[in-house]
Amino acid sequence: MSDDLEYVETTTDGQGRGVHIRRAEARDIPQLHKLLREVLEVHHRGRPDLFNTGVTKYTDDELAGIVSNDETPVFGAFADDDTTLYGYAFCVFERHEDSHILTDVTTLYIDDICVDEAARGRHVGTALYRHVLDFARGAGCYNVTLNVWSCNPGAQAFYERMGLTPYKIGMEQVL
Template sequence: MSVEHGCSQAAMISGMHIRCAETRDIEQLHKLLRQVLEVHHMGRPDLFKTGATKYTNDELCTILANEQTPVFGAFADDDVTLLGYAFCIFQQHEHSNILTDITTLYIDDLCVDESARGQHIGTALYQHVLDVARSAGCYNVTLNVWSCNPGAQAFYERLGLTPYKVGMEQIL
């Protein structure tokens, strides 16, 4: 699939801009990834460790270099301070016996720095993801939200997302 993934030009928003994250941003990506991990750990300490890192530096380099896994960063005007990010994955089910052959832009992770919340950065990131998905010819944008994070679920619902499947469990 050859599509424009929204990294060639930065999207400008008042007081910040959105561009694809680069290897020089890895340290700040880790900082925000830890914030997300702590939210999940507080909600589900039985599943999520504390103080860990989701990715190694090498794994982040691989993600950042892959056009199928764009990472959009919202940066302050200094182009250094990371205010938020959206880790995305282009998904397609080619040759599936049961699923149609649509292209989805899946948001694997969306985070706004704790110190920058309430400034509509998450909304701007989500709108940027929608724009990229539309320009890439995607059918939809999807994401998962943990039920232990009702604030995130309410945020996504305010943006217009609706549940399309529900994960369930029984702890033994």
């Protein structure tokens, strides 16, 4: 939605190399799959009763559709070479235009965020999250939301450090 936020220098990777954030493209699909598998494995380890292992979340065609759709922007944190993907944030614009109970605001929902295990501790996640916030502000969003699994306390702690607070809580009773 906001072209001026497509390419932004954000941080270094801890080894003096620059990291920049840009919209993901079809050429990034193989690396997106790699990081999507990392996230799936984290969830599988935490909840093997709910999450499969060894599968892909999307097909190549589905990913191509997602990265090319302005309603589902995907941002990648890349090394200076513009090909090495350190992390990503999959986002979705949400609106409740015809709701009788919800106000008509635009939310940028972070569907998935990941930093490659090899790049953790280098502030890549912070740079990605701040970029998403700037993008959401530029797009006129009211808020940014996401879900975090309780089996991933490291992610929850990161989101709290970024300033996120709970706004609803999902609960379950396994039968």
